[in-house]
Amino acid sequence: MKTLLKNGRMISHNNEMTPVDIWIEDGIIKAIGKDFEQSGVGFDKIIDAQNGLVTPGLVDVHVHFREPGFEYKETIQTGSRSAAKGGFTTVCAMPNLNPVPDTKEKLSDIYRRIQQDAVVKVLQYAPITMDLRSDVLTDQQALKEAGAFAFTNDGVGVQTAGVMYQAMKEAAANNMAIVAHTEDESLLFGGVMHKGAVSEKLGLPGIMSATESSQIARDVLLAKETGVHYHVCHVSTKESVAVIREAKKAGIRVTAEVCPHHLILSENDIPGDIGNYKMNPPIRANEDRQALIDGLLDGTIDCIATDHAPHSREEKNQSMLKAPFGIIGSEIAFELMYTEFVETGIFTLEQVVNWMTVVPARLFNLDCGTLAIGSAADIAVFDLDETVTIADDFASKSNNTPFIGKEVKGQTLYTLVNGNVVWHKGGN
Numbered sequence: 555m556k557t558l559l560k561n562g563r564m565i566s567h568n569n570e571m572t573p574v575d576i577w578i579e580d581g582i583i584k585a586i587g588k589d590f591e592q593s594g595v596g597f598d599k600i601i602d603a604q605n606g607l608v609t610p611g612l613v614d615v616h617v618h619f620r621e622p623g624f625e626y627k628e629t630i631q632t633g634s635r636s637a638a639k640g641g642f643t644t645v646c647a648m649p650n651l652n653p654v655p656d657t658k659e660k661l662s663d664i665y666r667r668i669q670q671d672a673v674v675k676v677l678q679y680a681p682i683t684m685d686l687r688s689d690v691l692t693d694q695q696a697l698k699e700a701g702a703f704a705f706t707n708d709g710v711g712v713q714t715a716g717v718m719y720q721a722m723k724e725a726a727a728n729n730m731a732i733v734a735h736t737e738d739e740s741l742l743f744g745g746v747m748h749k750g751a752v753s754e755k756l757g758l759p760g761i762m763s764a765t766e767s768s769q770i771a772r773d774v775l776l777a778k779e780t781g782v783h784y785h786v787c788h789v790s791t792k793e794s795v796a797v798i799r800e801a802k803k804a805g806i807r808v809t810a811e812v813c814p815h816h817l818i819l820s821e822n823d824i825p826g827d828i829g830n831y832k833m834n835p836p837i838r839a840n841e842d843r844q845a846l847i848d849g850l851l852d853g854t855i856d857c858i859a860t861d862h863a864p865h866s867r868e869e870k871n872q873s874m875l876k877a878p879f880g881i882i883g884s885e886i887a888f889e890l891m892y893t894e895f896v897e898t899g900i901f902t903l904e905q906v907v908n909w910m911t912v913v914p915a916r917l918f919n920l921d922c923g924t925l926a927i928g929s930a931a932d933i934a935v936f937d938l939d940e941t942v943t944i945a946d947d948f949a950s951k952s953n954n955t956p957f958i959g960k961e962v963k964g965q966t967l968y969t970l971v972n973g974n975v976v977w978h979k980g981g982n
């Protein structure tokens with residue numbers, strides 16, 4: 555099977571756009587160049603990229619697919635379609651499910667579902683401790699054999715230093731990463747949004763920055779003791795950035811991700827007590843937002859991840875006091891990053907593409923995030939010209955995002971996995 559993706563543009567190292575065609579054969583990138591059509595190759599299928607930006611399929615190391623246990627919010631099928639619609643071809647799914655995949659059998663059951671239903675490549679995380687909340691470590695070796703991507707208790711922090719230390723030691727021995735949602739619950743005090751001027755104004759309990767940053771400080775020191783690859787989820791505060799920066803300087807093996815919503819919004823953008831502005835960690839102060847941008851620019855923060863966290867309309871259409879934490883992100887992540895940061899000249903297009911493809915792949919040794927000849931034809935094509943309004947028409951089952959109605963550029967035209975079109979604009 556020979557496919558030609560023609561009339562694309564690729565971003566080169568000096569941020570220049572080069573017109574390209576990609577020759578795909580049996581799901582593999584065979585050649586990148588021009589005028590293959592004229593050379594008489596005889597393609598079975600031709601896809602017109604319409605002068606769009608061609609990138610490696612995006613890689614997201616942080617999504618929530620809710621299956622099994624919470625299928626009314628999302629399933630592997632709808633979550634992976636949502637990822638495909640956003641140009642993602644590899645995503646890593648969190649284990650805060652029911653049941654929690656804390657045994658080989660439960661993890662294998664999820665992989666069976668992925669095999670059946672996913673339209674993009676899905677790697678499943680396993681938990682650090684049994685049932686996410688206990689102090690009993692999971693059998694890392696068995697879970698690794700069953701295909702665990704890495705270990706995380708995302709949704710909750712590991713509350714005890716000793717448990718985290720043991721988990722890190724074990725993960726280092728198994729050559730696996732520990733991925734951490736950092737939140738010290740003894741510093742939570744029922745908070746539902748960032749503690750500051752706006753929480754005060756709205757009369758809502760606040761979450762201190764130290765609730766996150768103090769646990770990162772603990773963990774980087776434990777990572778130093780154990781030598782594990784320690785990856786920090788959804789960094790949100792300036793203190794967290796400072797701790798990670800110092801840890802990296804000290805040679806500690808720490809990496810970090812940041813979410814588009816924390817880069818774009820600050821507490822001042824929260825118009826009131828609205829559930830769709832509630833996520834964990836919360837949208838912080840403007841100086842935190844600025845520190846996250848600086849952190850990406852100086853390499854303290856390594857990559858961008860969405861933390862796609864679907865919840866039902868009923869759940870989110872309530873006061874922040876009652877609504878669950880989390881917003882969706884897969885379908886709009888690239889267009890938000892492009893519009894807010896590339897169009898404004900804060901980041902280059904090459905930086906944004908790298909932070910969403912080759913860098914996350916490299917951090918976790920994944921065989922994706924590249925358009926190298928011989929690699930799987932996992933490819934995204936984006937329209938950088940047309941301005942569109944983010945509509946409430948998500949492929950996700952849920953619509954919990956405060957970005958509906960926003961004007962953006964950078965809509966996905968095509969997403970290909972192993973050379974097959976899994977999403978195209980105007981399609982399903």
Ligand SMILES: NC(=O)N[C@@H](CC(=O)O)C(=O)O
Nearest residue numbers: 618708709833834863879880
């Ligand atoms: N980010 C969120 O606000 N919520 C996530 C959990 C998490 O990522 O911590 C969820 O599972 O809904």
Ligand SMILES: [Zn+2]
Nearest residue numbers: 708709735787
């Ligand atoms: Zn989390």
Ligand SMILES: [Zn+2]
Nearest residue numbers: 648708709861
């Ligand atoms: Zn999460």
